[in-house]
Amino acid sequence: ETGVTQSPTHLIKTRGQQVTLRCSSQSGHNTVSWYQQALGQGPQFIFQYYREEENGRGNFPPRFSGLQFPNYSSELNVNALELDDSALYLCASSLRGNVLTFGAGSRLTVL
Amino acid sequence: KNEVEQSPQNLTAQEGEFITINCSYSVGISALHWLQQHPGGGIVSLFMLSSGKKKHGRLIATINIQEKHSSLHITASHPRDSAVYICAVRRHSGGGADGLTFGKGTHLIIQP
Numbered sequence: 001e002t003g004v005t006q007s008p009t010h011l012i013k014t015r016g017q018q019v020t021l022r023c024s025s026q027s028g029h030n031t032v033s034w035y036q037q038a039l040g041q042g043p044q045f046i047f048q049y050y051r052e053e054e055n056g057r058g059n060f061p062p063r064f065s066g067l068q069f070p071n072y073s074s075e076l077n078v079n080a081l082e083l084d085d086s087a088l089y090l091c092a093s094s095l096r097g098n099v100l101t102f103g104a105g106s107r108l109t110v111l
Numbered sequence: 112k113n114e115v116e117q118s119p120q121n122l123t124a125q126e127g128e129f130i131t132i133n134c135s136y137s138v139g140i141s142a143l144h145w146l147q148q149h150p151g152g153g154i155v156s157l158f159m160l161s162s163g164k165k166k167h168g169r170l171i172a173t174i175n176i177q178e179k180h181s182s183l184h185i186t187a188s189h190p191r192d193s194a195v196y197i198c199a200v201r202r203h204s205g206g207g208a209d210g211l212t213f214g215k216g217t218h219l220i221i222q223p
Contacts, residue, residue, distance in 0.1 A: 033211075037152070041215060042199075042216050043154075043197075043213045045211055045213075047210070057210075090154060099156050100144070102154035102156070104151070104152060
């Protein structure tokens with residue numbers, strides 16, 4: 001049974017650029033959710049995908065968008081990067097309503 | 112006021128001590144999660160609770176739905192238990208989204 005893998009693990013971007021983060025769900029999981037964790041803070045819910053459709057969203061602007069693919073892997077896209085977007089981005093997969101399995105995260109630095 | 116509050120924020124204890132971390136929440140929930148986060152970021156799910164009590168090894172989690180309160184206990188604590196422990200709740204949601212609302216975490220250090 002594979003876990004949740006995220007890529008890249010670290011990346012550096014400049015303000016105004018765009019970034020795509022990727023997440024491979026654990027085998028058998030059909031739900032993926034994304035979280036932003038700023039340094040020293042708890043994670044914040046960005047959005048969730050279930051069977052390729054967004055079915056929940058936190059308090060994040062539209063420049064945060066995502067996709068879920070037929071194999072349940074997922075992408076998080078952030079446009080027009082701002083300095084405050086610097087954070088650890090965590091992906092978690094689950095079989096809807098059950099225990100979440102988290103990836104190790106992608107650490108984004110915006111300069 | 113945060114919807115999920117944890118206490119204490121920081122806790123340092125000696126190896127072998129009994130540890131309690133508390134979580135209070137102010138919203139209706141369908142489930143509560145206890146998570147463990149080690150330096151570097153990886154999060155491990157410890158428990159998912161909707162009522163009562165669960166035990167796994169030296170870890171025990173309890174929840175009181177009426178009081179909107181949960182506790183995580185560690186018996187016979189060990190330095191390898193040093194980590195940030197995070198409480199997170201899944202709200203009642205008509206849309207069924209599993210997105211969690213997190214507490215800020217409790218930073219636990221167990222000294223040998």
